[in-house]
Amino acid sequence: MKSFRADYVFPVYADPIKNGIVTVDDEGKIIAVAESNKPPGGPVQQVSGIITPGFINTHCHTELSHLKDRVKPRGGLVNFIKDVQSLRNTDREEVLDAIAKADQEMYDNGIVAVGDISNTNNSVAMKRQSKLYYHTFVETFGFLPGRATEVFEKAQELLGEFKPGACSLTPHAPYSVSKELFKLIKKYSDGADDNLLSIHNQECEDENKFYRYKLGAFLDLYDHFGKDISYFKPQARNSVQSIIPLLSSKQKVLLVHNTCTNLKDIYFIKRFDKKINWCFCPNANLYIEGRLPKIDLFVNQGFNITLGTDSLASNGKLSILSEIQAIQQKFPSIGLPRLVEWATKNGAEYLGIDDEKGTLDPGKTPGLNLISGLDGFKITPDTTVKKLM
Structure with a gap:
């Protein structure tokens, strides 16, 4: 399993989660989406930006x-x-x-x-x-x-x-x-x-x-x-x-x-x-x-x-x-x-x-994107997207 903590996670089926954590298996299937005070077992990789579905x-x-x-x-x-x-x-x-x-x-x-x-x-x-x-x-x-x-x-x-x-x-x-x-x-x-x-x-x-x-x-x-x-x-x-x-x-x-x-x-x-x-x-x-x-x-x-x-x-x-x-x-x-x-x-x-x-529901394989270089929730000329999974 892999876990990513970001400034925000956009599960899309629910409101954005500040300091949210997304856990996926090796095939990219969503295992869990959680708040930072409920970390999964195992290491968590910190990333800067917003995690969204593909x-x-x-x-x-x-x-x-x-x-x-x-x-x-x-x-x-x-x-x-x-x-x-x-x-x-x-x-x-x-x-x-x-x-x-x-x-x-x-x-x-x-x-x-x-x-x-x-x-x-x-x-x-x-x-x-x-x-x-x-x-x-x-x-x-x-x-x-x-x-x-x-x-x-x-x-x-x-x-x-x-x-x-x-x-x-x-x-x-x-x-x-x-x-x-x-x-x-x-x-x-x-x-x-x-x-x-x-x-x-x-x-x-x-x-x-x-x-x-x-x-x-x-x-x-x-x-x-x-x-x-x-x-x-x-x-x-x-x-x-x-x-x-x-x-x-x-x-x-x-x-x-x-x-x-x-x-x-x-x-x-x-x-x-x-x-x-x-x-x-x-x-x-x-x-x-x-x-x-x-x-x-x-x-x-x-x-x-x-x-x-x-x-x-x-x-x-x-x-x-x-x-x-x-x-x-x-x-x-x-x-x-x-x-x-x-x-x-x-x-x-x-x-x-x-x-x-389409969403980060557990059980789905939607892909994970990391959007970085934002000004709050505003896109800037420096904003980029990186594929995490």
Whole structure:
């Protein structure tokens, strides 16, 4: 057994424990979490900082890792999509090497589980040998109604390549999935025992403008890719309000980014019997659009909130600590204990792995992170994360 005493222990299922002690066995299973006046038998290693469970990254694109520093920042979502599509097909060995390095980077940064978006089979081999838990979201793209069945069937074929690992079939985003394709995914989800959904949502104002008025930069995007969308009619409401009725009520749904989601959207969603979760990837939002979601609007609304890194195409690093720091800088009223809960327990609950990860409950193997270089509970430029177990 190993025991660690830290300035604070964040068990997450309970309040932070000052001078807390965590005891684990050689496999990383939590034996006990105790106050310092109840030390376990045997030696205790003193560490400086805060001990937390391992981080859960609920939104990543490992297959885009070779695009690090290759996409111009702050060019807006439409230009980002164009750049990614023009750059993503490159030497396969370069792609595979970057995927492996991204996996190791997340491990080194205290991440223990990942919700990973895939449009190809490039990450299959990495996931089979990784130390991390992966749930793969096989994305569907198809805004032309006539191609819905073809797109859906190809996605099912790709899904089979990720089995028996945890995986599911999901829409990409409102602007890239036709109503007909949404209906096929809903029928599939309603008949499946477990088909988690993860949808890119409202990353820019032009997405809402397109759905409300059929105006804005997305018209140029469809023209750029040679798509005739004359069939599409303005919906007179924001994108998320337009697609929520098309989603399964049986499966958990993760709405990712939410850069331009407003309070009316949140209240609209509450009217429906949907299992909605929210994921924020602030550093990617800053990289692509140069702005952050109004994250404080989502607090205390009764929804599960998680964190993600997005890809190295839109982020300088794959670090959940860095995402926590970005949120704390802009929204200082959101305290570190709550942010750690978003980064651990909530992500594990969404991915359905909370029986093993997410909190420091005895019997779990959640991983142990040590966050050092803090100013009280405030993250500083010197704050780091180290993997203890």
